[in-house]
Amino acid sequence: MPETILILGGTREAAELAARLAASGKARIVTSLAGRTREPKPLAGETRVGGFGGAEGLAAYIKDNAVDLVIDATHPFAGTISANAGKAADFCAIPLISLARPAWQPVDGDRWKRVATIADAVTAIPTDATVLLALGRQHIAPFAGRSDVTFVIRMIDEPESDLPFERAVLVLGKPDLDVDAEEAMLAGRGIDMIVCRNSGGRGAYAKIEAARRLGLPVLMIDRPPNLVGLHSYASVEALLGAELLRRLADPS
Missing domain, CATH: 3.40.50.720 (NAD(P)-binding Rossmann-like Domain)
Structure with missing residues (x-):
């Protein structure tokens, strides 16, 4: 079970995920925000604000903070940080999973x-x-x-x-x-x-x-090409059902 989880956030889903994981008290939860909003809403767990300095900077942060798991819950168009997360996770040999909400689809009348x-x-x-x-x-x-x-x-x-x-x-x-x-x-x-x-x-x-x-x-x-790889989930609930997180999602 991961002891420190880094959530790359900035979305509603990232905030919900942080709250659900922090409620268990079974892991240290850190959410990273890019810093584009001057007064972001408070998040459950810890929060850091600002860039990492590319893939190398993110890898250094992962090592310095003993991060066991990275969850990419950034905006679907945040391609740079998603690509950097993939490189940093590979370099540090830790798992990376993503929360990629489905795209909108046109309906009658659109x-x-x-x-x-x-x-x-x-x-x-x-x-x-x-x-x-x-x-x-x-x-x-x-x-x-x-x-x-x-x-x-x-x-x-x-x-x-x-x-x-x-x-x-x-x-x-x-x-x-x-x-x-x-x-x-x-x-x-x-x-x-x-x-x-x-x-x-x-x-x-x-x-x-x-x-x-x-x-x-x-x-x-339209969205850019999907960079999230195989371990991607379409909702907070689906992600919390992943083997890595199942026990953390239950606060009991």
Whole structure:
């Protein structure tokens, strides 16, 4: 049974996983956050914030902290840290498992245009549209060149500098879990189109349902190739059923 577990977090599922594992009191649980949110919600167990310095830095952290198991519960588009986790775990000869929530799938009424990259999304936006950019601040810069488009940009934290857009409206806050609230926001802002990544999960899905109700098109950026390998689980419950974690998941 692992004694120290490092969770590479930043997702709702990672927070739930940390709470479930820490509740057992049978292992030291450390969740690592990238540090993109200024005031993250408190997590069960220990928390560290910031990068590791590539695969070598992560391997050094694993050795220095006697980590027995790494769980990659990062965002589905966090390809760099996932790749580094694979290299570091191999180097340290410890197991790596991942929590990879399923991608969203279109249903009747959805008007998706699927694109492979952010660059493809930039060119696919029609002229004079009002577009909700639901991407996170680190991914919006490529759209700044579209001076013929009005962007509504939603961020959790106030940006540290002015956004490089000629036509933009900043909305602070997380995506609302309530579909009615998201529908009202889209209609109130005069949104013609949403640009987002296929993140999966429930946390940001309300806007997709709201777009369906309003008949709005969604530019959906597909996920990068799957890097998680064989030991991957689609939900917290499934992961906790893995042999490595089964006894830890039971607090009794």
